Amino acid sequence: MYPDKKKLSLGQIGLCDAQQLLSVILLQQKSLPDTRLYVKIFESDCSAVERINLQLAALQTQNQECEELAHADLSFGSGSYLDMQAAIKQLLDTKLVAIPGCQRLILNQGRCLIDLYLGDIHSSLTNILAPADPASYLHAWFHTSDQQSLDEQVLWQMAKVSSNTALLSSSYISQQQANLAQIAGFTLTDLTSADFLSTGSLLEASAPEKTDLPPVSAKLNNEISQQERRALRQAQANEFQHYPQLPAKEGTIAVIGGGIASTHLALSLAERNKTVQIFCQDAGFSQQASGNKQGAIYPLLTPDNGTLSQYFQQGLLFSRRRLTSLVDEGFNIANQLCGVLHTGHDERSRGRINRIISAQAWPKEIAHRVSAPEATSLASIDIDQEGVFYPLGGWISPPEFTQAAFDKAAKIADVSALFNANITRIEQNEGQWYLYQDSCSGSGSENDSDNEVKHGPFSTLVLANGHGLTQFEQSKLLPATGFRGQVSHIPARNELAKLTTVLCSHGYLTPSNDQLHCTGASYVKNPQDLDYCPNEQLDNLKKMQHSFEGKTWVDDIDITGHSARVGVRMVTRDHAPMLGCAPDTDLMLENYKQHQHTKASIQFWKNNPAPIHHGLFILGGLGSRGITTGPLAAEALAAQLCGEIIPLDMATLALLNPNRMWMRKLIKGKAL
Incomplete structure (x- = not known):
């Protein structure tokens, strides 16, 4: 089924539930410990992410309670609960968010990769480049949702990234769709994803087809599917040859x-x-x-x-x-x-921030508007400006x-x-x-x-x-230019030491680490040297004074120690x-x-x-x-x-x- 025993690639139409994601992690650990498992999941309903996150939180609480019971009953043991708790923590730490495109999760110390594609499924599949190495083609697909239809276009895009012997399992497929799937070269099977993971290493080149489906000439199926797949891949490669x-x-x-x-x-x-x-x-x-x-x-x-x-x-x-x-x-x-708390430093920058936050229904985890009192509360120092907060940011x-x-x-x-x-x-x-x-x-x-x-x-x-x-x-001739940046190191003292979020305005300021804050940075094109510059140190202070006029904590920013670091970033x-x-x-x-x-x-x-x-x-x-x-x-x-x-x-x-x-x-x- 997959000749390279070190790599197994699976696809899934529809994001099931948290329990299924956890089963992928645990089964890779226990059934395929020497195999790098790739799972690509396509989901059109972005709200499914919130459902998964709620389920994970509930499972974490439930599993902790079960683990406590297991510890109380020494004859029962708690190993399985510890494994489950670790898997739940891995998924919770990934911070799944309902954003378009692909989110890659690298789990089990790099042995298990889950790619979650949110958005229109046909579009997501169409815009994936077929892999250059045939060993990276997908070996099996699982259709897990009656909300996601497998039409002819979707099936052929699935086939584009699939091996010639790829399996397809679905409980929500019509007889017509089954015929189309077979013409696209898929072998239909009743295996679930758990079945495949637990027995995949024992499978060979094919699996039993569903007997209730109309027969299709294997030879014709093979010829059509392989020709069409090659044509799809070649057309895509031709379209993208100026970006090889x-x-x-x-x-x-x-x-x-x-x-x-x-x-x-x-x-x-x-x-x-x-x-x-x-x-x-x-x-x-x-x-x-x-x-x-x-x-x-x-x-x-x-x-x-x-x-x-x-x-x-x-x-x-x-x-x-x-x-x-x-x-x-x-x-x-x-x-x-x-x-990270982002505020404007003048009317133009405030207008730009307002246009950004108003233009889209951003996921709250990515960005959301905050009032002046909320900004002060988030920073733990007096900000008194409305702005945008990026909850998943930091330093x-x-x-x-x-x-x-x-x-x-x-x-x-x-x-x-x-x-x-x-x-x-x-x-x-x-x-x-x-x-x-x-x-x-x-x-x-x-x-x-x-x-x-x-x-x-x-x-x-x-x-x-x-x-x-x-x-x-x-x-x-690569189109990138070097810009010098001097970052100032500021002693943590008085009100400034209370800062609890990164501030971004006309420059940035971080909470303290080892009794030092960082602020800056200067932006000098094609620098002649990387020496410390007193003027840039002063400019970094002025940026904070300009951004937060009249705030007493700004007086705590002390640049007299002339402590700073200079680097060059390449900017396109x-x-x-x-x-x-x-x-x-x-x-x-x-x-x-x-x-x-x-x-x-x-x-x-x-x-x-x-x-x-x-x-x-x-x-x-x-x-x-x-x-x-x-x-x-x-x-x-x-x-x-x-x-x-x-x-x-x-x-x-x-x-x-x-x-x-x-x-x-x-x-x-x-x-x-």
């Missing part, structure tokens, strides 16, 4: 960088048992942009709740899940998920988040890091990548090659090196990160000389694959909210590198692709 999603080749994956992006990519790859070697130019992790003592985590919302806004919400939830799972496993990461220590991701990766797979490795150039030779390290910087030698250490070969190389992203010849014009294949800009510009500003040129760019550097990938441009966007970007890139179904839809992948700035123009016939 190619996987990595076999072998060690080299990653340049030493921050959030590189270490979280290493963790996501380690969970897939990949060998990773990180090259960091500094003596340790988090010496660059990810070295701030505290980093705010909250979503960037837009009035239209477009693709970027949706990605930020997905990223917020994913980062929270990474954080809570790492902390639960014993990794030390300072954090406070205390929420995290980026250095500890970075280190924990690497430590976990190194614990579960062959992941290593080479420090003080200043990679000055990269080169591809016969399909392999080589990295050249400056081993004797400043020696004055006339021959640069005398001072180089060569690393490689690597079939796959990922650039995740923050503000150094554009330092290489192959990446120098559209504020979206970059992940995916590295564009070959030299070849693109060469082609552009021959194909521009005509109808024929539009067809050329639409009908030909985008030029890329094969085996070279980009993960960067995280901007000033890298903690919010970085871990999910890393997970998505890891899925791409491993040929899996990527937990982002096509619109999001197009938005995040490093090619996007150029291809948007080229396929419309516009000038670069």
Whole structure:
């Protein structure tokens, strides 16, 4: 049934109940401990999430009561209750929220992945890219709701991402739908998801079909279904060829960088048992942009709740899940998920905030309006301004988040890091990548090659090196710009020490950690140096004074200690990160000389694959909210590198692709 015993992928139409989700977690632990289980659930009714959360809360209370009874009766034992309680806690910690798109839950220490797609089911399936690796096709589907119809279009989109021997089980399927399902290549079965999980390792290539259904020629069924599936996949690939999603080749994956992006990519790859070697130019992790003592985590919302806004919400939830799972496993990461309070600092900013919160019926867990008294109560200091509260936000220590991701990766797979490795150039030779390290910087030698250490070969190389992203010849034209940011460290004292939520206005201010608050940050394009700047320190103070005029606690902000940290974040014009294949800009510009500003040129760019550097990938441009966007970007890139179904839809992948700035123009016939 699934030849790769290390991976099993299932699909489900309809979100059942909390008990079923818990059974998936427990059955993976007990029946398939050596298998990485992927479960994709599609649900059109967003209110189902609230139902699940209420059920989980009730089950937690019920299970705790049963556990107490079990402890009282020593002959009964409490192991099963402890297992159930742990599974309930895992699901509660995921903070399921009714937002559109895919929410990825990584459970059982990376062995069980549940992707929840909320919204129109046909649209969700249509906008999933078929995986590059056939081993990642889905092996079985379960139709669990009479509210979700399996029409012909839905069945073929399910088939697009399914193996040729995929099973389909449904109690809500008509005879006509059964015929269509068989034509689409599904084998109909009475197995439940629990049956399949508990006996899946014993199944071979097929399962008994329902005998009450009309027979369909197996040979014809096979020919039609496979041809149609290939056609669907090819049409989708052709449509998306200007944003290629190619996987990595076999072998060690080299990653340049030493921050959030590189270490979280290493963790996501380690969970897939990949060998990773990180090259960091500094003596340790988090010496660059990810070295701030505290980093705010909250979503960037837009009035239209477009693709970027949706990605930020997905990223917020994913980062929270990474954080809570790492902390639960014993990794030390300072954090406070205390929420973020967003207020305006002038009429324009207040108007923008009001437009955002008024434009959508945002889930209360994502954002909700608060009155001036409510703002003061949330912050525990005098705010006296209305604003927007992001309840699931807060702050995290980026250095500890970075280190924990690497430590976990190194614990579960062959992941290593080479420090003080200043990679000055990269080169591809016969399909392999080589990295050249400056081993004797400043020696004055006339021959640069005398001072180089060569690393490689690597079939796959990922650039995740923050503000150094554009330092290489192959990446120098990537549309990202470095902005210096100075974050001021403020002693916790008097009224200020009472602050209990992150404040975001004209700048941000965090609750204290180790008797220090963080505030800032400055925003200087293309900085000439990273030295401490007294003027930027003063500007950070003025931002708070401007945002909260007349508040006595602002007088407690003391910058006289000149304590601060400076870093450079790479910012894209559209504020979206970059992940995916590295564009070959030299070849693109060469082609552009021959194909521009005509109808024929539009067809050329639409009908030909985008030029890329094969085996070279980009993960960067995280901007000033890298903690919010970085871990999910890393997970998505890891899925791409491993040929899996990527937990982002096509619109999001197009938005995040490093090619996007150029291809948007080229396929419309516009000038670069």
